[in-house]
Amino acid sequence: MMWEVLVQPFTDFGFMRRALIGCIAISVGATPVGAFLMLRRMSLTGDAMACAILPGAAVGYLVAGLSLGAMTVGGLIAGMAVALLAGFVTRVTALREDASLAAFYLISLAVGVLIVSTRGGNVDLMRVLFGTVLALDDAALILLCSFASVSLFALAALFRPLVLECADPQFLRSVSGLSAMTHFAFLALVVLNLVGGFHALGTLMAVGIMILPAAAARFWAVGIGALIAAAVAVAMLSSLAGLLLSYHFSLPSGPAIILVAGLAYALSLVFGPVGGLAGRAFPRRYLEA
Amino acid sequence: MTRALEFQDLTLGYDRQPAVHRLRGEIAEGSLTAMVGPNGAGKSTLLKGVTGSLRPLEGRIAFGGLARDDIAYLPQQSDVDRSFPIAVSDLVGMGLWREIGGFAGLRAAHRARVAEAISAVGLEGFEKRPIGSLSGGQMQRALFARLLLQDARLVLLDEPFTAVDARTVADLIGVVRRWHGEGRTVIAVLHDVDTVRAHFPRTLMLARELVAHGPTAQVLTAENQFRARQMCEACAGPPHICGRSAA
Ligand SMILES: Nc1ncnc2c1ncn2[C@@H]1O[C@H](COP(=O)(O)OP(=O)(O)OP(=O)(O)O)[C@@H](O)[C@H]1O
Numbered sequence: 001m002m003w004e005v006l007v008q009p010f011t012d013f014g015f016m017r018r019a020l021i022g023c024i025a026i027s028v029g030a031t032p033v034g035a036f037l038m039l040r041r042m043s044l045t046g047d048a049m050a051c052a053i054l055p056g057a058a059v060g061y062l063v064a065g066l067s068l069g070a071m072t073v074g075g076l077i078a079g080m081a082v083a084l085l086a087g088f089v090t091r092v093t094a095l096r097e098d099a100s101l102a103a104f105y106l107i108s109l110a111v112g113v114l115i116v117s118t119r120g121g122n123v124d125l126m127r128v129l130f131g132t133v134l135a136l137d138d139a140a141l142i143l144l145c146s147f148a149s150v151s152l153f154a155l156a157a158l159f160r161p162l163v164l165e166c167a168d169p170q171f172l173r174s175v176s177g178l179s180a181m182t183h184f185a186f187l188a189l190v191v192l193n194l195v196g197g198f199h200a201l202g203t204l205m206a207v208g209i210m211i212l213p214a215a216a217a218r219f220w221a222v223g224i225g226a227l228i229a230a231a232v233a234v235a236m237l238s239s240l241a242g243l244l245l246s247y248h249f250s251l252p253s254g255p256a257i258i259l260v261a262g263l264a265y266a267l268s269l270v271f272g273p274v275g276g277l278a279g280r281a282f283p284r285r286y287l288e289a
Numbered sequence: 290m291t292r293a294l295e296f297q298d299l300t301l302g303y304d305r306q307p308a309v310h311r312l313r314g315e316i317a318e319g320s321l322t323a324m325v326g327p328n329g330a331g332k333s334t335l336l337k338g339v340t341g342s343l344r345p346l347e348g349r350i351a352f353g354g355l356a357r358d359d360i361a362y363l364p365q366q367s368d369v370d371r372s373f374p375i376a377v378s379d380l381v382g383m384g385l386w387r388e389i390g391g392f393a394g395l396r397a398a399h400r401a402r403v404a405e406a407i408s409a410v411g412l413e414g415f416e417k418r419p420i421g422s423l424s425g426g427q428m429q430r431a432l433f434a435r436l437l438l439q440d441a442r443l444v445l446l447d448e449p450f451t452a453v454d455a456r457t458v459a460d461l462i463g464v465v466r467r468w469h470g471e472g473r474t475v476i477a478v479l480h481d482v483d484t485v486r487a488h489f490p491r492t493l494m495l496a497r498e499l500v501a502h503g504p505t506a507q508v509l510t511a512e513n514q515f516r517a518r519q520m521c522e523a524c525a526g527p528p529h530i531c532g533r534s535a536a
């Protein structure tokens with residue numbers, strides 16, 4: 001019974017195995033980056049960047065249809081451009097970064113949706129917005145895994161400057177000139193992972209797998225290393241559970257995965273030992289239980 | 290005695306409006322100097338000028354063979370994100386940046402020095418605590434431990450003892466005196482005149498312009514303090530009025 005519910009979908013169907021591999025790749029690559037996004041209080045920036053990718057991917061779609069390469073290149077270019085532009089606007093004007101990003105992403109989202117819907121039908125629009133995790137082909141899987149590997153290595157290399165850029169930016173500026181480089185390299189990593197996540201989960205859901213597991217992990221882990229590990233674990237479990245749910249109840253898989261991650265967040269918020277509601281309301285009893 | 294730095298007709302300011310005006314003076318290598326002056330006198334501005342984060346509007350600061358790396362700086366308002374999940378020993382260990390850079394790992398010798406710095410500021414037992422769980426004074430101790438590891442020839446402290454109790458002040462003064470004993474140059478912005486008299490041989494009094502600079506007993510006179518307050522009150526309006534009247 002357990003076997004049938006939990007394992008058989010994956011043994012029976014190749015597309016389920018592929019979906020699982022894709023989601024695991026995204027969990028390993030994107031979720032650690034998401035943890036830093038959250039810690040830098042840039043969760044909403046992540047959202048904005050995700051929308052910024054859309055017009056690029058849409059232009060790729062205009063040129064070549066639902067082609068993996070064209071949409072990836074388009075998305076990367078658009079995402080990097082918006083990241084650079086927002087950083088630049090913040091540096092030369094008094095506008096705060098979040099304000100300039102909000103402006104860019106609202107425009108991007110509108111432009112992207114317009115482009116896709118003038119050329120394609122509603123089905124294509126849905127694929128772009130919500131992803132196609134159940135239809136990942138070999139090329140897409142290779143792409144996701146390479147993005148995850150690149151991202152993981154880059155994050156490891158950047159780790160100390162990045163931690164310092166979050167925890168004490170003034171100090172980083174005073175001891176080294178790496179501050180600006182760190183910031184932009186981090187934004188580049190965010191874009192890379194969003195474009196990867198975009199293929200599986202779509203524009204609107206890609207941020208979810210970055211932010212929600214990290215937000216949940218916050219209630220379980222104290223140190224940054226443990227937090228990242230917990231976030232990756234939550235992301236993987238959410239992917240697994242979300243895929244199974246979508247299989248058994250024929251739900252759209254991207255939203256199902258994100259919903260499970262959201263549930264994990266809600267449960268952590270209540271029961272997490274580090275600042276969770278239950279721990280706060282009944283400190284003694286909770287510890288004894 | 291060689292000079293650590295020299296202010297040469299230095300004018301610093303924001304948006305072309307001077308906050309420190311035509312400052313001249315020398316800080317000797319190995320000296321222990323307190324910087325005093327009323328609120329808005331330009332003390333923090335001057336330290337920002339020395340670290341290089343604020344470019345002079347006019348004049349310059351000459352360094353006696355000091356590189357940017359040789360300066361350690363504790364800002365008045367540190368923007369440490371206290372909610373960031375990092376342990377005290379990791380925060381303190383960042384003081385080793387000059388030696389280990391952004392990427393290399395910490396070796397056993399480094400760890401031993403981190404532990405030594407933490408115990409020098411009296412934070413033993415707090416190594417594994419997240420920084421968010423420290424009190425304000427304990428956080429200040431941790432930041433001093435990080436300064437210790439920076440091993441800098443010039444140490445700039447901007448009001449390091451605000452909101453810190455007497456016991457902690459005494460401990461941290463001990464750290465400052467240790468730096469002095471090791472021949473490092475220290476400049477500390479302070480408001481408490483008693484601390485200055487007791488521990489700082491030299492004083493620089495600032496009120497947008499230089500009021501006095503020299504041995505503490507000669508600088509911290511009632512007359513000078515009165516003058517400084519008057520000069521700052523005269524400048525209480527927009528800073529450009531101050532600049533014009535002084536020119
Ligand atoms: N970022 C800034 N932008 C514009 N003006 C500034 C800025 N920082 C300081 N000032 C102005 O420069 C003047 C000197 O400020 P500064 O911070 O150097 O004073 P201070 O001597 O450190 O005072 P306090 O004892 O209150 O710390 C003040 O008039 C202040 O309003």
Ligand SMILES: [Mg+2]
Nearest residue numbers: 332333334365
């Ligand atoms: Mg100040």
